[in-house]
Amino acid sequence: MDSWTIIGAFVIALPLPVYFFLRAKLIRRQRPTGKAADAATFLLFAAVPLSVEALWRLPFFSLTAIIAVATAIVMLYIEWKRTKEIDVFVYFRKTWRAYFLILFGIYASIWIAAAVWFTTGLFL
Numbered sequence: 001m002d003s004w005t006i007i008g009a010f011v012i013a014l015p016l017p018v019y020f021f022l023r024a025k026l027i028r029r030q031r032p033t034g035k036a037a038d039a040a041t042f043l044l045f046a047a048v049p050l051s052v053e054a055l056w057r058l059p060f061f062s063l064t065a066i067i068a069v070a071t072a073i074v075m076l077y078i079e080w081k082r083t084k085e086i087d088v089f090v091y092f093r094k095t096w097r098a099y100f101l102i103l104f105g106i107y108a109s110i111w112i113a114a115a116v117w118f119t120t121g122l123f124l
Helices: 003-013 015-025 032-056 061-082 088-119
Strands: none
Touching: 003 015, 003 032, 015 032, 032 061, 032 088, 061 088
């Protein structure tokens, strides 16, 4: 097993433990879930494409970038219509949290699909 495979497996498995660990550590502070989600989003940007590529040998990095840019554009348009002056910090925080929700949904779907795929024996 080469070192890139080990690093890839580490990045694929890391987002959930990081999220729950940081949430547990920050529980006494204000908004622990948001800060834990912010940290886990970095890892999800790498884990989602790596998971798809490891399981199904499909390149998913560019599609992840396209989804991120499209989400940012849609959220900017909604923010622009809702308020006349856009607070950039608030916009970035909302966009980053939307990235977490989208990527976590995709990540969970990949894990469920992989579990079904391997338990039914379709991986052969």
